[in-house]
Amino acid sequence: MTCTVNGVPRTADDVWEGESLLYVLRERLGLPGSKNACEQGECGSCTVYLDGTAVCSCLVAAGQAVGREVVTVEGLSGGPDAEPGPVQRAFLAAGAVQCGFCTPGLIVAVDDLLSRNPHPTDPQIREALAGNLCRCTGYEKIMEAVRLAAGGQA
Amino acid sequence: MTTIPFTEPLGTAGSCAFSVAGTTENAQDIESLAGAAPAGPARIADRVRRSGQVAQVRPADATRPTAQVRVGARPTGLDVRVGGGVGSSPQRPDGRLKVSGEFAFSSDLWADDMLWGATLRSPYPRAKLTGLDLTAAVALPGVYAVLTAQDVPGRRVYGLEHADQPVLAGTEIRYQGEPIAIVAADHPETARRAASLIKADYEVLAPVTDPDAALLPGSDRVHADRPNLLRHVPIRKGDPAATAPVVVTGEYQVGMQDQAFLGPESGLAVPAEDGGVDLYIATQWLHVDQQQVAACLGLPQEKVRLTLAGVGGAFGAREDLSMQVHACLLALRTGRPVKMVYGREESFFGHVHRHPARLRYEHGADRDGRLVYVKASIVLDGGAYASSTGAVVANAATLGIGPYDVPNVVMDAYGLYTNNPPCGAMRGFGAVQACFAYESQMDRLAAAVGLDPVEVRLRNALTTGDRMPTGQLVEGPAPVAELLRLVRERPQAPAGADFPPGGTANTTRGEGVVRGVGYAIGIKNVCFSEGFDDFATARVRLELVGGRPAALVHTAAAEVGQGLVTVQAQIVRTELGVEQVTIAPADTSVGSAGSSSASRQTYMTGGAVRAACLALRARLAARLTALGRAPSTSDNDKKGPFLSAEEWVGALEAGALEETVEWRHRPTHALDPETGQGDAHVQYAFAAHRATVDVDVELGLVKVVEIATAQDVGKAVNPQAVAGQIQGGTAQGLGLALMEEIQVVDGMVRNPSFTDYLLPTIMDMPPMRLDVLELADPHSPYGLRGVGEPPTISSTPAVVAAIRAATGAALTRVPVRPEHIVGA
Numbered sequence: 001m002t003c004t005v006n007g008v009p010r011t012a013d014d015v016w017e018g019e020s021l022l023y024v025l026r027e028r029l030g031l032p033g034s035k036n037a038c039e040q041g042e043c044g045s046c047t048v049y050l051d052g053t054a055v056c057s058c059l060v061a062a063g064q065a066v067g068r069e070v071v072t073v074e075g076l077s078g079g080p081d082a083e084p085g086p087v088q089r090a091f092l093a094a095g096a097v098q099c100g101f102c103t104p105g106l107i108v109a110v111d112d113l114l115s116r117n118p119h120p121t122d123p124q125i126r127e128a129l130a131g132n133l134c135r136c137t138g139y140e141k142i143m144e145a146v147r148l149a150a151g152g153q154a
Numbered sequence: 155m156t157t158i159p160f161t162e163p164l165g166t167a168g169s170c171a172f173s174v175a176g177t178t179e180n181a182q183d184i185e186s187l188a189g190a191a192p193a194g195p196a197r198i199a200d201r202v203r204r205s206g207q208v209a210q211v212r213p214a215d216a217t218r219p220t221a222q223v224r225v226g227a228r229p230t231g232l233d234v235r236v237g238g239g240v241g242s243s244p245q246r247p248d249g250r251l252k253v254s255g256e257f258a259f260s261s262d263l264w265a266d267d268m269l270w271g272a273t274l275r276s277p278y279p280r281a282k283l284t285g286l287d288l289t290a291a292v293a294l295p296g297v298y299a300v301l302t303a304q305d306v307p308g309r310r311v312y313g314l315e316h317a318d319q320p321v322l323a324g325t326e327i328r329y330q331g332e333p334i335a336i337v338a339a340d341h342p343e344t345a346r347r348a349a350s351l352i353k354a355d356y357e358v359l360a361p362v363t364d365p366d367a368a369l370l371p372g373s374d375r376v377h378a379d380r381p382n383l384l385r386h387v388p389i390r391k392g393d394p395a396a397t398a399p400v401v402v403t404g405e406y407q408v409g410m411q412d413q414a415f416l417g418p419e420s421g422l423a424v425p426a427e428d429g430g431v432d433l434y435i436a437t438q439w440l441h442v443d444q445q446q447v448a449a450c451l452g453l454p455q456e457k458v459r460l461t462l463a464g465v466g467g468a469f470g471a472r473e474d475l476s477m478q479v480h481a482c483l484l485a486l487r488t489g490r491p492v493k494m495v496y497g498r499e500e501s502f503f504g505h506v507h508r509h510p511a512r513l514r515y516e517h518g519a520d521r522d523g524r525l526v527y528v529k530a531s532i533v534l535d536g537g538a539y540a541s542s543t544g545a546v547v548a549n550a551a552t553l554g555i556g557p558y559d560v561p562n563v564v565m566d567a568y569g570l571y572t573n574n575p576p577c578g579a580m581r582g583f584g585a586v587q588a589c590f591a592y593e594s595q596m597d598r599l600a601a602a603v604g605l606d607p608v609e610v611r612l613r614n615a616l617t618t619g620d621r622m623p624t625g626q627l628v629e630g631p632a633p634v635a636e637l638l639r640l641v642r643e644r645p646q647a648p649a650g651a652d653f654p655p656g657g658t659a660n661t662t663r664g665e666g667v668v669r670g671v672g673y674a675i676g677i678k679n680v681c682f683s684e685g686f687d688d689f690a691t692a693r694v695r696l697e698l699v700g701g702r703p704a705a706l707v708h709t710a711a712a713e714v715g716q717g718l719v720t721v722q723a724q725i726v727r728t729e730l731g732v733e734q735v736t737i738a739p740a741d742t743s744v745g746s747a748g749s750s751s752a753s754r755q756t757y758m759t760g761g762a763v764r765a766a767c768l769a770l771r772a773r774l775a776a777r778l779t780a781l782g783r784a785p786s787t788s789d790n791d792k793k794g795p796f797l798s799a800e801e802w803v804g805a806l807e808a809g810a811l812e813e814t815v816e817w818r819h820r821p822t823h824a825l826d827p828e829t830g831q832g833d834a835h836v837q838y839a840f841a842a843h844r845a846t847v848d849v850d851v852e853l854g855l856v857k858v859v860e861i862a863t864a865q866d867v868g869k870a871v872n873p874q875a876v877a878g879q880i881q882g883g884t885a886q887g888l889g890l891a892l893m894e895e896i897q898v899v900d901g902m903v904r905n906p907s908f909t910d911y912l913l914p915t916i917m918d919m920p921p922m923r924l925d926v927l928e929l930a931d932p933h934s935p936y937g938l939r940g941v942g943e944p945p946t947i948s949s950t951p952a953v954v955a956a957i958r959a960a961t962g963a964a965l966t967r968v969p970v971r972p973e974h975i976v977g978a
């Protein structure tokens with residue numbers, strides 16, 4: 001299968017019919033940033049952009065991504081040595097990262113929220129992130145991080 | 155500096171305190187973060203992934219830097235205190251990797267030529283395995299190995315307290331999901347298909363599922379060679395026949411909660427040339443895994459080397475082995491690296507859960523609400539294997555009347571074998587179940603004597619100098635009353651809420667919505683108890699790097715998300731005044747750190763790091779003295795010298811200095827088996843909650859509007875991480891109150907998915923208001939008190955009390971279901 005991932009055309013060979021986009025990203029394209037907490041569409045840890053729309057990549061069959069544009073958390077961050085972006089800086093500053101397993105999905109979901117609604121209210125933040133589970137933080141510091149990022153303070 | 159300042163200092167007399175308004179504080183100075191973050195040098199796990207040069211990955215490499223902590227733009231190593239020390243909140247050293255998707259969790263590992271493992275599990279909770287036909291599985295192209303119990307070369311059972319759990323089931327199946335066979339194949343789907351092609355024949359038996367019945371003499375035995383009673387802890391204090399004018403009784407139940415960490419059980423086993431194996435694994439305690447894995451593989455311990463891979467949360471669920479032995483068996487058999495990753499459904503079967511409990515209490519008090527006696531019996535369902543049930547039972551018993559001063563106590567706590575899913579460690583560890591019952595009882599007592607719920611607690615509050623039911627003296631601060639007052643005095647939650655009960659489904663416009671407020675307080679022990687030889691090891695090395703001092707910290711302590719890596723670096727900065735601190739990967743090439751559990755790691759590994767630093771101070775001073783240069787002493791730290799830049803060079807140019815310290819807390823003692831008397835615990839920790847809820851009394855839906863929490867942490871070594879622990883712990887308690895339960899019917903799990911096992915989402919969690927006290931414990935490093943567990947304990951009863959206040963429903967079982975409210 002061939003698709004564009006983080007701006008680069010990529011091809012994966014021998015993809016099985018049943019493989020998800022998440023599996024292809026993680027195991028065939030060397031992009032394990034998107035996470036696999038449930039693979040049931042319930043946790044948001046696998047969130048990526050597909051043609052600009054935030055989706056759970058565990059629910060997207062690899063075949064459905066053919067010829068389309070995928071952006072993952074790695075694409076938002078520009079790599080390990082790049083400066084973190086504003087959403088990422090806000091997560092660090094607010095202490096919104098503990099184990100970090102939810103973090104990549106949340107970074108994409110918050111990026112998506114702020115691109116649609118740069119100044120969300122608290123209820124809007126909660127509604128937008130209702131599909132992203134975090135087991136560590138109780139979400140307080142995630143709320144704080146989104147407010148920071150939205151306020152342009154990060 | 156990246157400290158997040160806490161607003162509203164309380165200035166409590168005689169103590170140091172900070173307080174968080176919950177939603178209003180802002181991080182400052184974020185610009186400086188860019189300069190403060192580490193350059194992201196390769197992690198050991200990354201080297202596995204990126205290079206595929208597995209042969210290069212040896213514990214000997216572990217001294218290579220992994221995550222670096224650098225904070226602030228101050229000059230290095232001068233005779234001033236450097237930033238980022240104890241009491242501040244520097245950025246996590248692994249933070250940048252985690253926000254960029256570059257951090258390697260155990261499920262992200264990869265090696266050239268790697269195979270995938272899969273597990274065949276029993277569909278029945280109790281059965282005899284009468285036959286296994288592997289032919290079709292072995293014949294599937296892409297399959298490299300299919301192994302069963304016969305292929306376990308060493309000890310065939312493992313376990314934390316008793317080695318009673320088979321690596322792979324022999325003939326007896328004791329719970330649904332018990333592993334029977336394992337497969338290695340070149341694709342995970344091939345491995346799963348092969349597992350499903352194994353033909354297993356079972357003689358299905360009726361499972362033992364009711365723990366009360368399992369306790370009766372003559373009950374079917376879960377293990378033929380031993381009784382179902384795993385442990386009984388009796389506690390007797392004062393007069394067992396005491397009577398009182400006011401008596402309240404109650405029977406309570408707690409459902410089976412799952413830790414539900416997000417990062418699934420996973421790891422990579424790599425066979426080594428010496429016939430051993432290197433295992434990269436997400437765990438809470440590397441050395442206890444190593445001991446068990448080596449025994450099962452029949453290998454000497456030094457041939458089984460473990461390195462901590464990125465851990466996606468733990469909460470107790472990684473104390474027991476899951477896929478560790480399986481992956482190693484497959485790797486040693488195939489001669490190739492083997493990766494195993496559980497899916498979410500398998501994860502529900504792959505780890506132990508929180509013990510479900512039945513708790514029967516009788517409280518006797520005088521008419522002023524002062525407790526005269528408590529009689530209680532607690533039955534904890536341990537499921538098929540022992541895991542840490544014995545210690546959970548002891549906790550439930552010793553902490554089972556709560557943080558109250560009661561002259562007469564008759565307590566019996568029991569742990570049972572059944573054919574239900576095995577239960578063991580989860581955050582709060584026995585104290586959670588008891589707290590739901592004793593706090594429900596305190597509310598009943600308040601009603602019976604006509605007092606307000608906080609007042610009845612204040613009249614019985616434990617304080618310094620009191621004795622626990624075990625006879626143990628409560629030493630150091632025990633601010634039970636103060637914590638209750640703090641949550642009571644918080645301004646009430648504003649009227650109205652962002653969302654009605656039922657959330658955005660708009661099930662109500664507020665017609666039948668009633669508000670209620672409830673309180674609870676809990677007690678937890680910190681560190682290992684009952685005479686266990688509890689220690690942690692830390693190695694700290696000092697050397698000149700580019701003419702400046704740099705410290706390398708090496709421990710086997712598991713960073714599971716709590717921020718231990720940050721705290722270790724903070725301690726080194728405070729004790730040695732060295733700005734550049736590197737935390738080496740945790741592995742078994744250094745001594746054990748004990749488990750990241752029992753709220754103990756900052757106390758224990760923090761204590762070990764500190765002790766190693768103090769030993770290094772003495773060595774530094776000796777070197778300088780030998781050079782005829784008495785070390786200067788900084789005024790702002792009385793514990794010893796911070797060196798000038800020249801002194802650092804002088805002290806270290808002769809070579810690096812290294813100290814390895816094995817550090818222990820003061821000893822604890824066994825409980826008397828008849829009376830439960832004994833100084834079993836090292837330290838107690840307390841937290842209180844006030845919950846405010848809106849309840850749709852027609853539909854039985856609940857929205858928690860706000861939670862106020864107060865906790866004494868002794869010393870907030872990292873205030874931001876402390877707040878994160880309190881908020882996250884409170885959320886898990888809210889989950890148990892309202893939604894989290896593994897539903898087990900006839901020994902079968904009905905809801906092994908995140909679709910049917912509900913976790914609190916950001917919609918379910920309210921704003922949280924925090925008051926954090928810092929009342930130093932005279933015995934612990936920096937006076938700190940374990941932080942992780944207390945907030946999980948009292949949040950459950952506080953939420954339920956609030957629902958009771960709103961509805962009048964009795965609510966004797968958690969999680970509370972809509973029908974408990976509507977049917978009341």
Ligand code: FES
Nearest residue numbers: 039041043044058
């Ligand atoms: S992994 Fe895709 S939603 Fe959980």
Ligand code: FES
Nearest residue numbers: 099100134135136
């Ligand atoms: S930080 Fe661990 S799941 Fe969110």
